[in-house]
Amino acid sequence: MTPPQYLVARLRTTLAEDPRTxxxxxxxxxxxxxxxxxxxxxxxxxxxxxxxxxxxxxxDMVIHNDVRVVPAGEPTRREELT
Structure with a gap:
């Protein structure tokens, strides 16, 4: 079995490089x-x-997808910088 830290690294790399994600x-x-x-x-x-x-x-792993959908729309009002 692959050590967890190696699997995490492979998954992160794949999620960044796969065109679907x-x-x-x-x-x-x-x-x-x-x-x-x-x-x-x-x-x-x-x-x-x-x-x-x-x-x-x-x-063979159980996946828990706790990702939230947060639409990235255009700003609805002007941002004030102070």
Whole structure:
């Protein structure tokens, strides 16, 4: 079995480089047979794709996708700097 720190590093690299995800801002934790991914993404599709990419790499692991969808829209008001 791959040590957890090596699996985490491989998953982070793959999530950043895979064209389906290209995510660098998510966190990955491995606890036994469980992979927990958390953070924020812009769309539900991207959230789903994170799980798919992880499942492709670690099909025997249980995936807990705690990623939140936070739409990145244009500002609704002017920001005041003081």
């Amino acid at each position: 290209a995510e660098q801002g998510v966190r990955v934790t491995v606890r036994g047979e469980h992979i927990v991914v958390s953070g924020d993404v812009a769309t539900e599709q991207r959230r789903t794709e994170l799980s798919e990419v992880i499942r492709d790499m670690a099909p």
